[in-house]
Amino acid sequence: MNIDAFKKFDLTGKTAFVTGGATGLGYYMARGLARSGAGVMIAARRETALKDAAKQLSEDSGNAVIYRKIDLSDREDIEYSVDYVIDTLGGVDIFIGNAGQEARLGVSDDQEKIMANLMQVNFAANVSLVTRFLPHMKKKQWGRIIFSSSESSLRAVSIGQSMYAASKGAINAYTRMAAAELGHDGITVNSLILGAFHTDMMQTNVVELLDQMHGPGAGEAFVKDFAGNSALGRLGRPEEVEGQVQLLASDAGSYVTGTEVIVDGGMSIMMRPNPARERIGHSDLLREE
Numbered sequence: 374m375n376i377d378a379f380k381k382f383d384l385t386g387k388t389a390f391v392t393g394g395a396t397g398l399g400y401y402m403a404r405g406l407a408r409s410g411a412g413v414m415i416a417a418r419r420e421t422a423l424k425d426a427a428k429q430l431s432e433d434s435g436n437a438v439i440y441r442k443i444d445l446s447d448r449e450d451i452e453y454s455v456d457y458v459i460d461t462l463g464g465v466d467i468f469i470g471n472a473g474q475e476a477r478l479g480v481s482d483d484q485e486k487i488m489a490n491l492m493q494v495n496f497a498a499n500v501s502l503v504t505r506f507l508p509h510m511k512k513k514q515w516g517r518i519i520f521s522s523s524e525s526s527l528r529a530v531s532i533g534q535s536m537y538a539a540s541k542g543a544i545n546a547y548t549r550m551a552a553a554e555l556g557h558d559g560i561t562v563n564s565l566i567l568g569a570f571h572t573d574m575m576q577t578n579v580v581e582l583l584d585q586m587h588g589p590g591a592g593e594a595f596v597k598d599f600a601g602n603s604a605l606g607r608l609g610r611p612e613e614v615e616g617q618v619q620l621l622a623s624d625a626g627s628y629v630t631g632t633e634v635i636v637d638g639g640m641s642i643m644m645r646p647n648p649a650r651e652r653i654g655h656s657d658l659l660r661e662e
């Protein structure tokens with residue numbers, strides 16, 4: 374194997390900040406960056422999970438991974454924490470805006486109950502962080518910004534997700550506009566259109582809920598069937614985002630910007646039934662918060 378082929382993926386000397394990096398997809402995004410040599414800081418609300426993940430990531434990558442507790446729903450906490458992040462890392466070269474929340478309500482329900490929080494955590498917090506990280510990236514004339522978006526931002530994948538989808542759709546639009554403005558400074562901006570991965574988010578919001586309603590195993594059967602209707606015929610494994618982030622964050626991905634990179638096992642190319650017409654499944658996930 375030609376070792377030179379990997380040089381373009383080398384992130385030695387770069388710094389990375391990954392929100393939601395203690396669990397699920399964010400964990401493997403952080404692992405990919407650390408394995409490629411970047412100095413990585415992960416952030417989320419649960420301190421114990423962060424501490425454990427940072428330890429595991431450091432062991433897995435052979436590269437010290439650090440963490441910062443931060444609540445992205447709290448604008449004051451973001452403002453307070455961001456100076457620490459920038460000072461500790463000496464500026465952020467690679468920003469992965471991955472943290473996110475899902476909440477479901479029908480379009481006829483009181484959307485105000487979930488709108489502000491979803492828009493803050495899934496969209497506005499990313500904008501605040503990008504704004505603060507940009508001066509360093511511009512100074513270096515190099516930067517990478519990658520967001521975790523969702524298949525729901527492009528298609529009616531499930532029901533009750535209008536606010537979640539809108540928050541991710543805002544990220545897609547922001548990605549394009551930011552990429553157009555920042556390209557001349559050597560900064561790329563992309564969003565990942567993520568399909569169905571079995572993480573805590575899916576476990577809590579789908580599997581456990583359907584188990585409660587229809588008995589043990591119902592949730593697992595539903596997600597298997599749902600993901601079965603994709604080209605690869607299965608759910609995504611969380612570690613399958615790792616290589617994608619290594620590509621986009623490094624010089625190997627230097628000519629990719631402003632795009633929605635679809636990582637969904639070919640789910641989006643399939644015809645799907647209208648989720649609102651199902652009697653069991655998506656319709657059960659629509660519940661009062």
Ligand SMILES: NC(=O)c1ccc[n+]([C@@H]2O[C@H](COP(=O)([O-])OP(=O)(O)OC[C@H]3O[C@@H](n4cnc5c(N)ncnc54)[C@H](OP(=O)(O)O)[C@@H]3O)[C@@H](O)[C@H]2O)c1
Pocket residue numbers: 392393394395396397398399416417418419422443444445446447471472473474475494521522523524567568569570571572573574575
């Ligand atoms: N799993 C899928 O199939 C799928 C599909 C499409 C898109 N996505 C997107 O992928 C991203 C990662 O999700 P996941 O599936 O890996 O689920 P996950 O394990 O639940 O990850 C979500 C992460 O966001 C963090 N977070 C949530 N609210 C936060 C807040 N207010 N402040 C700081 N951190 C916060 C959570 O940590 P704390 O709870 O400790 O704060 C957690 O680490 C999300 O943006 C999600 O929308 C996932």
